[in-house]
Every structure is written in C-alpha cells, then in structure tokens.
Amino acid sequence: MADTLHHAKSVVGFAITQPLSFVYILIQNVLNWIFAPVPPPPTDKLRRPRIAVIGAGLTGVSSAAHCVGHGFDVKIFETRSREKGLGGIWSRVNSTSALQIHSIMFRFHPSVKWDTAYPQQQDIKKQIASVWKTYGLDKKTVFETPVTSIKKNASSGRWVINDNEQEHGSFDGIIAAVGSCGDPQMPRLPDHDKFNGPTYHSSELDGKDVEGKKILIIGGGASAVEALEFAVQNHAAEIDVLSRSDKWIIPRNVFVDVLLSLNVFGGETSFSWIPEWLLRKFFYRDLEDISPAKKGLYTDTPMVNSELFDQIRAGKARWLRGDIVNVQNEGIMFNHRAQGVPKGGPGHESLVRGDVIIMATGYKRPSLAFLPDNVFEKGYEPPNWYLQVFPPQDPTICATNSTYVNAIGTVGNYHIGIYTRFLLMFLVDPLSRPRESLMKLWIGFTRTLKKFAPTKAFDFFTYAELIYWYCFVSIINPFRWKWVPFIFFGLFRGLPLAIVEEEDHIRGLNGKAK
Ligand SMILES: Cc1cc2nc3c(=O)[nH]c(=O)nc-3n(C[C@H](O)[C@H](O)[C@H](O)COP(=O)(O)OP(=O)(O)OC[C@H]3O[C@@H](n4cnc5c(N)ncnc54)[C@H](O)[C@@H]3O)c2cc1C
Numbered sequence: 384m385a386d387t388l389h390h391a392k393s394v395v396g397f398a399i400t401q402p403l404s405f406v407y408i409l410i411q412n413v414l415n416w417i418f419a420p421v422p423p424p425p426t427d428k429l430r431r432p433r434i435a436v437i438g439a440g441l442t443g444v445s446s447a448a449h450c451v452g453h454g455f456d457v458k459i460f461e462t463r464s465r466e467k468g469l470g471g472i473w474s475r476v477n478s479t480s481a482l483q484i485h486s487i488m489f490r491f492h493p494s495v496k497w498d499t500a501y502p503q504q505q506d507i508k509k510q511i512a513s514v515w516k517t518y519g520l521d522k523k524t525v526f527e528t529p530v531t532s533i534k535k536n537a538s539s540g541r542w543v544i545n546d547n548e549q550e551h552g553s554f555d556g557i558i559a560a561v562g563s564c565g566d567p568q569m570p571r572l573p574d575h576d577k578f579n580g581p582t583y584h585s586s587e588l589d590g591k592d593v594e595g596k597k598i599l600i601i602g603g604g605a606s607a608v609e610a611l612e613f614a615v616q617n618h619a620a621e622i623d624v625l626s627r628s629d630k631w632i633i634p635r636n637v638f639v640d641v642l643l644s645l646n647v648f649g650g651e652t653s654f655s656w657i658p659e660w661l662l663r664k665f666f667y668r669d670l671e672d673i674s675p676a677k678k679g680l681y682t683d684t685p686m687v688n689s690e691l692f693d694q695i696r697a698g699k700a701r702w703l704r705g706d707i708v709n710v711q712n713e714g715i716m717f718n719h720r721a722q723g724v725p726k727g728g729p730g731h732e733s734l735v736r737g738d739v740i741i742m743a744t745g746y747k748r749p750s751l752a753f754l755p756d757n758v759f760e761k762g763y764e765p766p767n768w769y770l771q772v773f774p775p776q777d778p779t780i781c782a783t784n785s786t787y788v789n790a791i792g793t794v795g796n797y798h799i800g801i802y803t804r805f806l807l808m809f810l811v812d813p814l815s816r817p818r819e820s821l822m823k824l825w826i827g828f829t830r831t832l833k834k835f836a837p838t839k840a841f842d843f844f845t846y847a848e849l850i851y852w853y854c855f856v857s858i859i860n861p862f863r864w865k866w867v868p869f870i871f872f873g874l875f876r877g878l879p880l881a882i883v884e885e886e887d888h889i890r891g892l893n894g895k896a897k
C-alpha cells in the first residue's frame with residue numbers, strides 16, 4: 384500500500400514537472416496496449432508458417448516479434464556475435480550516436496517506449512534488446528551464423544538455410560533484414576600514407592582524443608555531421624568538413640519532417656521549389672551557399688540537423704565543398720568548388736591543415752546474394768520489387784529495409800509491422816497472394832507514374848508514397864479486404880483466418896494453404 388502510494392506520488396510529480404515527457408510516455412503506453420501483439424507464453428507451441436529472419440538488427444527483431452506475437456514460429460540468423468549483432472548497426476557505432484529524427488518516428492515496434500525525443504545509441508540498443516527478450520526471441524536466435532544461401536527443398540517446397548535442413552529445419556517464408564549499413568567503408572585517399580596523424584572511421588570515435596587538434600572530416604553525409612558534433616563536444620581546435628557532393632539538410636523538427644514526407648508523389652514535382660525555397664530562406668539563411676544548387680529535395684535522403692549551422696556560424700567548424708587532390712604530411716590538398724560546380728569540376732586548390740582525419744565515408748552495403756538467382760532478373764532486381772521488398776518471382780521473400788536506396792521517411796517505423804503482416808497474409812491466404820505477372824504490372828505502373836522523376840521509380844520514395852502503395856495493393860484485390868485491419872494495425876487476425884479456412888474448404892484444400 385505504502386509502495387503504491389509512493390509510486391502514485393512520483394508519477395504525479397513527474398507529470399507536473401515534465402508534462403510533455405509525461406504525455407509522450409502516456410501516448411506510447413496507449414499505443415503499446417492497443418497495437419503490440421501479446422508475447423506468446425514460453426511454453427506455447429508456435430504454428431506454421433515458420434519464418435526465417437536474416438539479421439538481428441531492429442528490422443529483424445521487430446519483424447520476428449510481430450510473427451511470434453501473431454502465433455507464427457521464427458528463427459533469427461545473425462552473422463555477428465550477440466554483442467555486435469543484436470541491435471545491428473546500433474551495436475557497432477559510437478556511444479554518442481543518436482537519432483537525428485524525433486523518436487516518435489522511430490517506433491520500430493509498438494511495444495517500444497522512448498523516454499527522450501532523441502535517444503542515443505545505448506537507449507536504442509536497449510529497446511531492441513527489450514523487444515527481443517519480451518517476445519522470447521532469445522531462444523529463437525542463432526548468432527555467428529551468416530546466411531550464405533537459401534534454397535527450396537524440391538519435395539516440400541520449403542526454404543532451407545545454408546543447405547542445413549537438419550540443424551535449422553525448413554521455412555515457409557524469408558524476411559531478409561540485412562540492413563543497408565554493413566562494415567565501415569574506408570577508401571584510401573591519394574598518398575594517404577604520407578599523413579602524419581591518425582585516421583579513424585566515423586563509427587569508431589569512442590575514446591579518441593581530439594582535444595585541441597585540427598580535425599579533417601571526409602564526407603558530407605549524416606556521419607560527417609555526427610563526427611563534427613563529436614569534435615565540437617570534445618573541444619577540437621578547428622574542424623573542417625571536406626564534402627565532395629551536396630546533400631539537403633532539413634531541420635530537426637518533427638512537424639517539418641512529417642510535412643516533407645507527406646509528398647505522396649514520392650519524387651520531385653513542379654511544386655518542389657516551394658519547400659526548397661523555404662528551406663533556403665528560413666533555415667539555411669546566410670549559409671544558403673551550402674545548399675545543393677542543382678539537386679532536388681526529393682532525390683536523395685536529406686540530413687536532419689538543426690545545430691550544424693549554429694556551429695558553422697559560431698566559427699567552430701567550416702563546411703568546404705570540393706575534391707581531395709592528395710594527402711600530405713600536414714593535411715589535405717583540396718580543390719575548392721563553387722556552388723553548382725559538379726564533382727571533379729574547376730576550382731582553386733589549397734592545403735587544408737589537420738592533425739586527425741575522420742573518414743565519414745559511409746558503410747558497405749550488405750549483400751542479398753544469398754537469395755536465389757531468379758530474384759535478380761534484369762529490370763526486376765532490388766529495389767525494383769513489388770512494394771520495393773517482395774521479389775515478383777517469389778513473394779514468400781520479404782527484404783524489409785534492405786532494398787532501400789533513398790527516401791524522406793524513417794527506417795525504424797510502422798512499416799516494418801505492415802510488411803511482416805503482408806508476408807504473413809501471402810503465406811496463410813493463397814487467394815491474397817499476388818501473381819508474378821501482376822506484381823510486374825504494379826512495378827511497371829509505378830515506373831510509369833514516376834517516369835518524370837529525376838531518380839528511378841524505386842530509388843527514392845516518401846513515407847506518404849509508401850502508405851499509398853499499401854492502400855493501393857490492399858484495395859486492388861478483394862481477397863485482401865478482410866485482412867485490412869490486420870495489415871495496417873495488426874488487429875483482428877482471427878476473422879480473416881476463419882474465412883481463409885472456409886475458402887480452403889470450399890476449394891477442397893481442407894484448411895491447408897497450398
Ligand atoms: C550512426 C547511424 C545513425 C542512424 N540514424 C538513423 C535515424 O535517425 N533514422 C533512421 O531512419 N535511420 C537511421 N540510421 C539508419 C539505420 O540503418 C537504421 O536506423 C536501422 O538501424 C537499420 O536497421 P536494420 O535492422 O534494418 O539493419 P542493421 O541494423 O544494419 O541490421 C542488419 C543485421 O543483419 C546482419 N546480417 C547482414 N547480412 C547477414 C547475413 N547474410 N546473414 C546473417 N546476418 C546478416 C548484420 O550483421 C546486422 O546485424 C542510422 C544509421 C547509422 C549508422
């Protein structure tokens with residue numbers, strides 16, 4: 384009784400002192416209560432379809448949690464150890480790495496509960512591990528097991544991983560959740576060996592001493608911004624970012640970010656100049672020169688940051704556009720280019736001095752080569768797949784967040800559950816499953832709709848376009864209508880399952896999906 388009273392008092396105290404955080408946590412508890420599938424009891428025997436999930440990052444863990452929460456069995460295969468693999472890329476970056484988008488856009492599973500707007504690496508890892516544990520996935524994960532092949536057993540028609548049916552069993556569906564950021568990419572710069580100081584990758588900055596030093600950051604993406612913030616926080620003397628191509632930067636403001644992702648055409652339109660003009664005038668302001676001159680906002684994933692410009696204005700860092708000529712003992716010979724001059728174009732050279740080089744040059748893309756050869760058919764290779772993730776040759780494979788190139792949206796969000804439920808629907812309800820010719824028709828249709836976009840149809844999309852895709856393919860096939868509450872919200876799966884059994888019965892399949 385005394386404990387309950389004490390707890391109630393502390394909740395009221397929290398609500399009064401931090402009302403916004405209180406409301407945020409309350410909303411997340413409500414979302415969890417309505418939308419998170421109930422974890423199966425430890426003794427519960429899960430049924431088929433059985434799904435192989437490849438990758439234990441947030442996409443793999445969330446997808447697997449959705450499957451078991453709806454009563455279907457899974458096995459997760461992760462190439463790395465538990466320490467480096469569980470949590471995916473978030474287990475391999477700096478402890479100071481943080482979300483640049485608001486965490487409300489990064490609720491990768493309905494049970495996730497953020498207590499801050501911009502959580503850091505440890506919080507993100509913790510949430511991934513918590514979903515993994517809550518849904519009993521610890522007993523269903525094999526670490527240090529890279530998937531190198533998936534093949535169909537000719538007699539059962541089920542998927543076999545790494546030719547090892549004896550150990551792993553067989554599977555009805557595959558979720559390839561290998562992500563888009565693999566090992567660090569560390570290109571050698573011309574004459575790199577001549578440099579007097581150390582060179583680090585931007586993901587390996589924990590414990591590195593930069594105090595009082597001149598820092599040269601190579602690259603102009605989100606990791607360059609993070610490296611810049613790390614250098615500022617650790618009292619570097621001077622910071623120069625050497626960027627060879629321009630990217631749009633948008634404010635760290637949840638309303639602006641959501642608004643920009645609401646472009647349902649998923650590409651440049653004749654109205655794109657409006658947000659671009661507004662960003663230049665009201666966000667870049669005196670730093671308009673850094674904005675891309677010839678690249679539309681809806682062509683490339685923008686960086687989300689509001690502090691970068693303040694650091695530049697305060698003289699703590701410089702953002703230089705141009706090409707690296709070579710590395711010298713004391714720095715980098717750099718060809719500075721003016722706004723709008725393309726990579727490798729004319730400029731003026733000068734030596735940018737530095738003591739430490741940070742390579743913010745990105746990550747190698749994990750391979751999907753373990754998938755069967757036929758899913759890489761010319762013209763229908765990833766990302767040119769049905770809903771971008773289902774190869775038209777076989778919709779029992781779903782490569783969530785692994786075919787993604789560029790977008791305005793978020794990787795760790797609601798769509799992970801939607802894709803998983805589409806896959807489950809295709810597996811349990813044969814009448815809802817798309818045929819290869821129709822999937823290719825949808826891909827062709829989307830290409831035609833986006834033929835004026837500067838990027839290829841599936842190389843850039845927005846979150847609003849993704850939602851439109853889901854609505855379109857749900858409405859187009861009447862056998863999917865009964866699944867709509869399940870696909871979009873994970874609710875009421877009992878009803879469509881009962882109808883499917885009835886349909887199978889009528890079709891003489893005795894309740895067995897064929
Ligand atoms: C520093 C940083 C910050 C980021 N911030 C944001 C952000 O704010 N917002 C946002 O939307 N995105 C952000 N991202 C993008 C990030 O990729 C996603 O947030 C998300 O972590 C992707 O999760 P994932 O599970 O899809 O992939 P990953 O986390 O990369 O996990 C994939 C897993 O698959 C495993 N794997 C790969 N191949 C195989 C194989 N053949 N067999 C078995 N296992 C395999 C890998 O070992 C890995 O553990 C950020 C990325 C970085 C690097």
Ligand SMILES: NC(=O)c1ccc[n+]([C@@H]2O[C@H](COP(=O)([O-])OP(=O)(O)OC[C@H]3O[C@@H](n4cnc5c(N)ncnc54)[C@H](OP(=O)(O)O)[C@@H]3O)[C@@H](O)[C@H]2O)c1
Nearest residue numbers: 481482483570602603604605606607627628743744745746
């Ligand atoms: N907190 C966050 O939200 C956050 C933080 C970090 C990363 N991320 C995400 O992680 C992913 C990777 O981001 P990233 O910034 O690491 O990589 P990135 O977006 O691929 O950017 C790499 C940068 O390095 C440049 N580069 C590559 N090789 C080079 C070379 N040899 N010489 C000079 N420049 C070179 C690239 O230029 P070109 O473009 O010309 O090739 C590019 O500017 C993205 O999806 C990003 O959104 C997010």
